[in-house]
Amino acid sequence: MSTMITATINGRRFRGEVEDNELLIDFLREDLGLIGARQSCEVEVCGSCTVLVDGLPVSSCCYLACDLDGKVVETIEGVVGTAFHEVLADAFVRHAAVQCGYCTPAMVLTAKSLLDDERLTDEESLRRAMRGNLCRCTGYRAILDALMDVMGSGRVAEAGSGR
Amino acid sequence: MTQLLEHPAKSSTAIGLSVDRVDAREKLAGSAEYTGDLHPPSMLYGAVLRSQFAHAEIESIDTTGAEATDGVIAVLTGDDLTDLDPYYGHALRDRPIIAIGKVRFVGEPIAVVAAKSQTIADAALSAIDVSYRMLPHATTLDRALAPDAPLVHEGPVRPGLAHGLGKLPEREGNVCYRYGFSFGDVDAAFARAAVVVDDEYVFPAVYQYSMETHTTIAHHRGREITVWSSCQHPFLVRQEISELFEVPLDDVRVIVPYLGGGFGSKSYTKMEPLAVAISRKAGLPVRIMNRVDESMVTTRRHNMKCRMRTAASAEGQLLGRVVEMWLDTGAYADNGPRVTATAGDAGPGPYRWEAVDVKARCVYTNTSPAGSYRAFGATHLQWIGESQVDEVARRLGLDRVEIRRANLLPRGGQVRPGAKGLDADLVGDVEKVAAALDWSSPRPQNRGVGLSVGLLAAGAHPVSMATVRLGADGGVTVLVGTTELGQGARTVMGQIAAEVLGLPASRVVVRGTDTSYTPYDRSTGASRSTTVAGKAVEDAATQVLEELIKTAEMALGVERHELVVSEGRITGGGAAMTYEELIERRFGLKGGELIGQGHVGPRGGSGGFADGPVFWEVCIGGAEVEVDPETGVVTVLRVSTVADVGKAINPLLVRRQDEGAVMQGIGNALFEEMRFSEDGLLLNDTLLDYRIPSFEDLPPSMSCTIVENEDGPGPFGAKGCGEGALAALPAAIVNALADAGVHMSELPLTPERVWEKIQSAQRIRKNDSKEERYQ
Incomplete structure (x- = not known):
């Protein structure tokens, strides 16, 4: 069984049939070649397959492609080149917050959904908000340093991370 | 010039x-690009049928249903490998590419399907019928070491092509490798001791969890084999593939894209032989990409039991140490012999002893194979040895930094007979860690501080x-x-x-x-x-x-x-x-x-490890913890490490390595544990049940001091880093918890285990006070 869907993916309109049991991660990676969403735990724990659907982070390993109908999807490929990505990427590079890189696009996308959240005022609230994204290499300190650096500077706001 | x-x-x-x-x-x-992002033309997708039983004979495998499935190109079983010597293993050549006549652990590959899509391949697995005849199993160290234990392997030991361990001993029962060394008169040292600490310890099986699972694409085309793989040691993979499939080295090409983490889990040969074998049959490139539950039974950290005794004089001079340890390497040796030797080397700790006796055993069991994981051996032993040093200090009323200052090896000191002398300033390192933790500051109740120092034989061949x-x-x-x-x-x-x-x-x-x-x-x-x-x-x-x-x-x-x-x-x-x-x-x-x-x-081109290691990696760190006596929850408040790297080529990357190792150390210490059922089934085989550290486990305070004494054998006086802090942290946390009053001899320090310990200690105290009253 398949379903006709219409969705906006990285700013482009997609209209086509998807299998009813097709996972979003497979749709993105296999059908569209958007490899930045990485497969790992497959049970919505590690967050490495995170993409934004209507601005909110979802685990694409546990989201059906047919449920995209009418929705707006952003993957890392759609965020690259934006002022937000540049500011955040600079901070990640400056703080050496990238190691193997497998979790990195997901970290960036989750951060995008968070960094204009006014409730995130300190490191503790940011840690809580980011807890759905695992990283085995960095031990998180570097990523947090990068995020705090950007949050504190107001540069994200300037770059317009707003949804 | x-x-x-x-x-x-x-x-x-x-x-x-x-x-x-x-x-x-x-x-x-x-x-x-990682391996899973690549798509050679006509690539097929592989799915692996794995054993449901820990030890059984395979009576028959019927693959006709799977082969008849639309979209399935080939199905591989042990019967397809009769033209090869299909056993591999860099240490011991004990592992068949795929089960042949017998399975030895739950999760052992029995058949592989190659199909036009992953969905088809996965579905076709259910169309394969396997009939088993159960065998008695040994799924724990105790069962495997019992006199009447079922044997996981029979027949002669075959050395692997890269074991680097000299002449390998014969197998004894399920003990597949033995390592040990001794010096001095142990009996005399213990006879004049004022304090002897003697205890037994348990260390759990741990999963490395590199976020990218083991992923391999293989193409066996004519005489040429191309492998794209998430492997840490491509040249050793090439050599094993060359030998297994009887193809010259030059005709085997291993290509390594970026790896999504390794931590030892992708060292040596893992899924590559299976991928090559199914590609050989299918005639097309085939990808095998493990799920997490499959990677968990592909390799893991060795669980271990250990008995250690430490003797000291009334003045706090460390006199003697006796260590016996048994490491569970699962159904196949993988890197178990090397892990066992490295654990043995870590047994004495970095101290001046009059006498030492170390015996380490590598034991087959009917569980998933264990291999390398960051700081292996040192992580196993350091928390045990260092908790005994702390206990000596406690019984003698000595400061725990002072006892180390008095007993640590000097530069050039003998770590073990025949090995390179110590190439670091350990006292200086300990002092830096202690200073960063405000060592002597008073602390409130239920808080404690601890540090640990050890050495890891580093550099490999x-x-x-x-x-x-x-x-x-x-x-x-x-x-x-x-x-x-x-x-x-x-x-x-x-x-x-x-x-x-x-x-x-x-x-x-x-x-x-x-x-x-x-x-x-x-x-x-x-x-x-x-x-x-x-x-x-x-x-x-x-x-x-x-x-x-x-x-x-x-x-x-x-x-x-x-x-x-x-x-x-x-x-x-x-x-x-x-x-x-x-x-x-x-x-x-x-x-x-x-x-x-x-x-x-190697010096003189000997090819041996007699004058190794390349360097001794310093494993040092400290922690301050708080324990909640009502719940048993241990919280790490502060961590301090020293990266004794000789020369930091890139200081920020050094620090970030230490931080990553610290967090893995916290996971190993506090909650990571693979749990197997009596029947050898891995019970927590998803990230839902097997928890690794998250952002919320990050200690509020972390510091890393980089020490550059330019005393390494590498370029510009550099020596390696990135593993030591992982070995140091569980030890530091155990010692900090003991400082807070809870003495643990089993990892991880789960709330349940810690709470039980607090309760039993309170019961003992109550009983003692009752006895005093009635006397």
Whole structure:
């Protein structure tokens, strides 16, 4: 069984049939070649397959492609080149917050959904908000340093991370 | 010449600078390619049928249903390998490519389906019928060591091609490898002891969890085999594939894209033989990409039981130590013998002893195979040895830093007989950790502070080659077989070449490994890349520099001692030439390149480890913890580590390595544990049940001090890092918890286990006070 869907993916309109049991991660990676969403735990724990659907982070390993109908999807490929990505990427590079890189696009996308959240005022609230994204290499300190650096500077706001 | 090859810190172009990681931008963009992102033309998808039983004979396998499934191209079983000697294993050649007649653990591959899609392949597995005859199993160390234990393996021991352990002993029951050493008179040392600490300890099986699971694409085409794989040791994989499939080394090509983490889980050969075997049958490239539950039964950290005794004089002099340990390597040895030897080496700890006796055993059980995981051996033993040192101090009323200061090995001291002497200043390191923790400050109830220090035999077998190419535009390409698995190897190798050539690191490119073109490198592990492969890069770059100088002498008409190398040019005799100009002069056109070769081998080319290790990695760290006596929850409040690295090629990357190791150490110490049922079934085989540290487990305070004594054997006095803190943290946390009043002898320190310990300690105290009252 398949379903006709219409969705906006990285700013482009997609209209086509998807299998009813097709996972979003497979749709993105296999059908569209958007490899930045990485497969790992497959049970919505590690967050490495995170993409934004209507601005909110979802685990694409546990989201059906047919449920995209009418929705707006952003993957890392759609965020690259934006002022937000540049500011955040600079901070990640400056703080050496990238190691193997497998979790990195997901970290960036989750951060995008968070960094204009006014409730995130300190490191503790940011840690809580980011807890759905695992990283085995960095031990998180570097990523947090990068995020705090950007949050504190107001540069994200300037770059317009707003949804 | 000499002045040219010295690298005074002030004129450094790349070394000691926290230059940006060369791979960061493409990883941030999501465009960095891992094995699972590749799609060779006509690639098929593999799915693996795995054993449901821990020990059973396979009576029959019926694959006809799967073969008849639409979209299935091939199904592989043990029957397809009768034309080969299908056993591999770099330490012991004990493992069949796929189960042959028998399964030895839950999860052992029995059949592989190759199909046009992953969905078809997965679904076809259910159409395979396997009939088993149950065998008695030994799924725990105790059962495997019992006199009447069922044997996991029978027949003679076959040495693997890269064990590096000298003459391998015969198997005794399920003990597949034994290691040990002793010196001094143990009985005499214990006879004059005022304090003897004697206890038994349990360390759990742990999953490395690299976020990218084991992923391999293999194409067996005619006589040629191409493998794309998430492997740390491509050259050892090439060698095992060559032997298994009887194809010359040159016809096996292993290509390594970026790795999504390794931590030892992708060391040596893992899924590659299975992928090659199914591709051989299918005639097309086949990808096998493990799920997490499959990677968990592909390799893990050894669980272990240990008995240790430590003797000390009334003045706090450490006299003697006796250690016996049994490491559970699961159904196949994998790297178990090396892990066992390294654990043995870590047994005494870095102290001056009168007498030591270490016995380490590597034991087969009917559980999933255990291999390398960051800081293996040291992580197993350090928390045990260091908790005994703390206990000696406690019983004698001594400060725990003081007892270490009094007993730690001096530089050059004997770590074990026949091994390289100590190449670090441990007392200085301990003092730095203690200072960072405000060691002597009073602490509230239920809080404690602890530190630990140990040594990890690092460097593995020191064989690495490298090629450095200086192109006609003045850019440099480094070919070196070190795998970029997240640690920053490509960045650091580039910095080393850049420094030698007096260029900024940005002028150097370091590619991933393709064994057809990249020079040999034994392995990426044991903290060896910077030290061993880095040395080969330094040598290769030095050769290029030498060629430049020769050319400059001719072109500028001056002697080498009058030449100055700086900023990509050579100056002398009142003129200057850029590298581009020198190359053009050398070859007479805007083309050509200067090539340097570097190689590192063991001293004297012995091939043995007698004079190893390459260096002793210092494993040191401290922690402050708080325990909630009502719940048993342990919280790490503060961590301090010292990265004793000789010379930090990239200080920020060193610090980030320590932080990553710290968090893995916290996971290993507090909650990570693979739990097996009596029948050998892994019970927590998803990330839902197997928890790793998250953002919320990050200690509020962390510090890392980098010590640069330039006492390493690597380039610029460097030695490896990145593992030590993982060994140090569980030990520091156990000691901090003991300082808070809870003495643990089993990891991980789960709330339940800690709470039970607190309760039983309270019961003992109550009973003691009752007895006192009634006396």
